[in-house]
Amino acid sequence: MENKTPGALLTAMRAKPPLVQCITNYVAMNIAANVVLAAGASPAMVHAAEEAGEFAAIAGALTVNIGTLSTQWIDGMHAAAKAANASGKPWVLDPVAHYATSFRRRAVADLLALRPTIIRGNASEIIALAGGESRGHGVDSRDPVEQAEDSARLIAERHGAVVAVTGVVDFVTDGTQALRIEGGSPLMPQVTALGCSLTCLTGAFAATIPADPFAAAVAALSTFAVAGEEAAKDAAGPGSFSWRFLDQLAALDGAKLDAKVGISAA
Numbered sequence: 690m691e692n693k694t695p696g697a698l699l700t701a702m703r704a705k706p707p708l709v710q711c712i713t714n715y716v717a718m719n720i721a722a723n724v725v726l727a728a729g730a731s732p733a734m735v736h737a738a739e740e741a742g743e744f745a746a747i748a749g750a751l752t753v754n755i756g757t758l759s760t761q762w763i764d765g766m767h768a769a770a771k772a773a774n775a776s777g778k779p780w781v782l783d784p785v786a787h788y789a790t791s792f793r794r795r796a797v798a799d800l801l802a803l804r805p806t807i808i809r810g811n812a813s814e815i816i817a818l819a820g821g822e823s824r825g826h827g828v829d830s831r832d833p834v835e836q837a838e839d840s841a842r843l844i845a846e847r848h849g850a851v852v853a854v855t856g857v858v859d860f861v862t863d864g865t866q867a868l869r870i871e872g873g874s875p876l877m878p879q880v881t882a883l884g885c886s887l888t889c890l891t892g893a894f895a896a897t898i899p900a901d902p903f904a905a906a907v908a909a910l911s912t913f914a915v916a917g918e919e920a921a922k923d924a925a926g927p928g929s930f931s932w933r934f935l936d937q938l939a940a941l942d943g944a945k946l947d948a949k950v951g952i953s954a955a
């Protein structure tokens with residue numbers, strides 16, 4: 690693909706549109722599916738160990754989120770990640786609150802060993818993933834993204850993955866290149882599971898351009914940044930923001946995305 694701007698990738702995604710297997714949590718399932726649909730791709734929430742691997746072989750990409758974890762779900766995650774790797778499909782890891790319990794820490798260590806293509810988390814999750822002291826409060830971040838940037842670079846190098854850190858200004862790196870993306874709204878962390886939904890959308894972009902997961906992550910973050918900023922303009926609070934955000938995702942086109950997004954070198 691010649692043109693890898695977020696807008697070009699949004700247009701390419703809609704022309705395809707890719708099937709994304711989302712193993713996500715009970716909280717996120719509905720909003721994440723709606724976000725992926727509004728942006729123009731096809732989500733499928735498939736997590737049972739009996740079928741997750743078979744499904745990953747037919748999906749364009751896989752996303753794995755540990756938000757509401759259980760042993761049975763972990764079996765499905767492993768089957769899916771192994772099948773994605775075997776069929777050359779990109780997969781995205783969202784290590785929700787992995788620092789909170791030993792069960793989660795262990796689950797994330799095992800998933801990292803399966804070499805995710807992209808890791809997407811909030812600043813507290815990324816700091817803790819690099820071995821640092823995070824101030825994460827359950828699933829919510831209490832750390833600024835700037836403080837997670839070195840952690841993100843370290844994780845990218847250590848695991849050979851693209852790492853995306855979200856917050857006020859997002860940061861993305863593959864260990865060599867790095868960018869910051871401005872936009873969004875303070876209302877976004879007031880709506881549960883928007884980060885989880887972004888992880889699923891990152892899978893949709895990764896399926897669109899499997900050879901360049903860095904460009905895919907930048908496109909997903911950019912789409913959220915612009916749709917979030919637009920949705921916040923007329924929102925009275927998190928409730929009306931939520932539906933306005935879906936409408937803005939659906940209304941966004943490639944030209945508007947490229948014109949509005951604020952990306953800078955990091």
Ligand SMILES: Nc1ncnc2c1ncn2[C@@H]1O[C@H](COP(=O)(O)OP(=O)(O)OP(=O)(O)O)[C@@H](O)[C@H]1O
Nearest residue numbers: 811855856857873874875877878882883884885913
């Ligand atoms: N204060 C903020 N200002 C602007 N955008 C924000 C702000 N906080 C978060 N965002 C945006 O919200 C989206 C979700 O990121 P966030 O860091 O809240 O994820 P998360 O903590 O994993 O969410 P969750 O676990 O609830 O799914 C991203 O697009 C991010 O850029």
Ligand SMILES: Cc1ncsc1CCO
Nearest residue numbers: 714716756757785828882
């Ligand atoms: C609130 C919540 N609890 C587990 S997962 C989740 C969604 C946001 O990460």
Ligand SMILES: [Mg+2]
Nearest residue numbers: 785811884885
């Ligand atoms: Mg999260």
